[in-house]
Amino acid sequence: QQQVKQSPQSLIVQKGGISIINCAYENTAFDYFPWYQQFPGKGPALLIAIRPDVSEKKEGRFTISFNKSAKQFSLHIMDSQPGDSATYFCAASAHINDMRFGAGTRLTVKP
């Protein structure tokens, strides 16, 4: 069922560094690409999302880069902080249909 491939599986970054998580999709009908942040024991929380009519979206320290021709998108976390340590999921959906999630990236930011 998974149509979104996410990498890396885990990532360790020093405080103040840049965290980069990548995703690739197959279904060209996908038109909405959100990123979710999940802490242990909690549900996923919407972090930032992008639509395919733009190549980049920035919200604070979080940036999504989108490459429609390559069918890839990535999340950049600038100035990473220990509080950013969590599991991050990329996802994609086509119009109002079901959301397809990547397998997740466990991010650890070391102080």
Added chain:
Amino acid sequence: DAGVTQSPTHLIKTRGQQVTLRCSPKSGHDTVSWYQQALGQGPQFIFQYYEEEERQRGNFPDRFSGHQFPNYSSELNVNALLLGDSALYLCASSLMGQGPYNEQFFGPGTRLTVL
């Protein structure tokens, strides 16, 4: 503004039993989607309810069924539980017709353990 709420928080059942999980959507939302999240994996779509009807269904057997009530809240029922049904069950709410995109907000989930 209340977010998505789910009950119970945790549940332990034995194989063959039946379970019912409950979800109340975010205020103003009318659509509820259910996901299963196995340990260490991303959420997998089970089904979506809108106007008290199942609109879409993922690759899950008929043992998984649901219901949506007139107040938009929803239930997920799983019959004949298997060990492999142990997972975090997530409810997500959204507003149909808000636009062509699918902005979903998740609840904290129900942790189901099948022994």
